[in-house]
Amino acid sequence: LAKTTQPISMDSYEGQEVNITCSHNNIATNDYITWYQQFPSQGPRFIIQGYKTKVTNEVASLFIPADRKSSTLSLPRVSLSDTAVYYCLVGPAGAAGNKLTFGGGTRVLVKP
Amino acid sequence: GAVVSQHPSRVICKSGTSVKIECRSLDFQATTMFWYRQFPKQSLMLMATSNEGSKATYEQGVEKDKFLINHASLTLSTLTVTSAHPEDSSFYICSAEWGSQPQHFGDGTRLSIL
Numbered sequence: 673l674a675k676t677t678q679p680i681s682m683d684s685y686e687g688q689e690v691n692i693t694c695s696h697n698n699i700a701t702n703d704y705i706t707w708y709q710q711f712p713s714q715g716p717r718f719i720i721q722g723y724k725t726k727v728t729n730e731v732a733s734l735f736i737p738a739d740r741k742s743s744t745l746s747l748p749r750v751s752l753s754d755t756a757v758y759y760c761l762v763g764p765a766g767a768a769g770n771k772l773t774f775g776g777g778t779r780v781l782v783k784p
Numbered sequence: 785g786a787v788v789s790q791h792p793s794r795v796i797c798k799s800g801t802s803v804k805i806e807c808r809s810l811d812f813q814a815t816t817m818f819w820y821r822q823f824p825k826q827s828l829m830l831m832a833t834s835n836e837g838s839k840a841t842y843e844q845g846v847e848k849d850k851f852l853i854n855h856a857s858l859t860l861s862t863l864t865v866t867s868a869h870p871e872d873s874s875f876y877i878c879s880a881e882w883g884s885q886p887q888h889f890g891d892g893t894r895l896s897i898l
Contacts, residue, residue, distance in 0.1 A: 706886050715790070715877045715889030716828070759827070765884050771818070772879075772887060774828040 676760045681779040690747040692778050694760030697741045704765040705736060705743045710757045710777070719758075720745070721765065747780075755782045787811055788880050790890030798898055799870060805863045805893045807878030813858035814880035818887065819851070822875040834861045868897045 677695040684690045696705070704723050708716035720727055722734040722743070733746040747754060757777040787810040795803050807817055816835050820828040832853050834840040840853035850872075852864040861880075865872055873896050879887040 708889075713875070713892065713894065715788075715879070715892045718886050718888060721886050765886065771830055771833060773830070774820075776827050 675773075676762060676775045678758075678760050678775060678778045680776060681781070683781045683783060684750055685783050686751055687749050690750050690754070690780060690782075692745045692747075692758055692760070692780070693742055694745070695742045696760070696762045699740050699762050700764070702764045703762045705734065705740075706761045706763070706765075706772075707732070707734065707745045708759045708761070710759065716759060750780075750782045752782050752784060754780065756780060788878065788888045788890040790878055790893055792893060793891060794894045794896075796896045796898065797868065800867055801897075803865045803868055803895060805865075805876055805878075805895075807861045807863070807880070807890055809859045809880045809882075809888075812880075812882050812885075814861075815858070815882050816880070817855060817861040818879045818881075819853060819861075819863050820877045820879070822877060822892075824875075828877060831863075865895065868895070870897045873897045 706721040707719045709719050710716040720732045720734045722736050724736050727734045735744045757779050759774055759777040761772050789808045789810050791806045818833055819831045821831050822828045830843050831846045832840045832842045834853050834855040836855045836858050842848045855861040875892050875894055877892040879889040881887045
């Protein structure tokens with residue numbers, strides 16, 4: 673399973689764009705990149721998943737360079753409620769029993 | 785979106801008690817369910833992988849006789865913490881997957897052993 677490295681923490685202010693970069697140098701050809709958000713005392717919530725280039729949904733964008741050795745989660749115009757821990761994971765999508773290995777995550781604090 | 789329900793959300797019980805936690809996929813049939821444990825300020829640690837109708841696969845260091853997993857149907861998996869002790873106090877989270885969809889997580893169970 674590819675190991676991921678993320679910043680431990682990041683501060684931002686309401687209305688700003690937050691970009692979290694994750695390194696995954698030994699990502700495999702069939703690995704996807706998935707990001708989850710976790711609030712205290714709750715389970716992780718799926719944010720976005722991608723394989724290459726750029727993926728966008730209603731809450732975030734995911735930028736993946738051609739070499740796929742890193743990825744950047746972009747949260748546009750954050751609010752106080754976006755304060756959470758964000759996890760980047762890599763692994764094959766759809767494989768039966770696809771185990772996810774959670775790294776330390778990035779603790780994002782959004783200030784007023 | 786996919787919903788995974790976990791019950792109970794919080795349990796407080798005496799040392800020596802066995803505690804059962806349920807994990808249900810409400811709107812899909814989960815091919816695989818996973819159980820995680822999370823200590824305060826730490827990341828999630830995978831405990832075991834559970835497939836319907838077969839024995840769970842436990843991660844290294846997780847006692848299978850301590851943490852009993854039953855996956856009786858495609859929508860229900862249970863984790864029983866047997867003879868729980870204070871060191872078993874933690875936040876237990878399940879997840880479920882099907883097809884090529886990413887794993888979806890329950891909201892966790894806070895277990896406190898007195």
